[in-house]
Amino acid sequence: MFGVLEGYKKEAFFKEHPIINLDTLTNGFGQYEIFAVFKVNPADFKFHHFINAVDEEMFDDYVRQCKSLSFYNAGIIAEYGDKLITLSTCEFTRQGNRLVVVAKKV
DSSP, X not given: OOGGGGGGGSHHHHHHOOEEEEEETTTEEEEEEEEEEEEEOTTTOOGXXXXXXXXXXHHHXXXXXXXXXXXXXXXXXXXXXXXXXXXXXXXXXXXXXXXEEEEEEO
């Protein structure tokens, strides 16, 4: 469904497209600045379970894990209270892998 995310495996593509524009019926239009792009097996890092951080430590841990897995350093700082969006699609270098793009609302 999000096959275009494959482009983010290349840093040049990321530099050309660092912002995600999202328009929803419930929340309207928003722009999100990408801070991490990585591939992972969800059994190794359950990125899809992160919905709302219950505290600053949980939020910081999630962001730290995303950044440590990221293909490159985007130089973006995400802080507790920021709204995040996580997009993922199939990634076929290993069975079950996902390509994940994480961004914060601008």
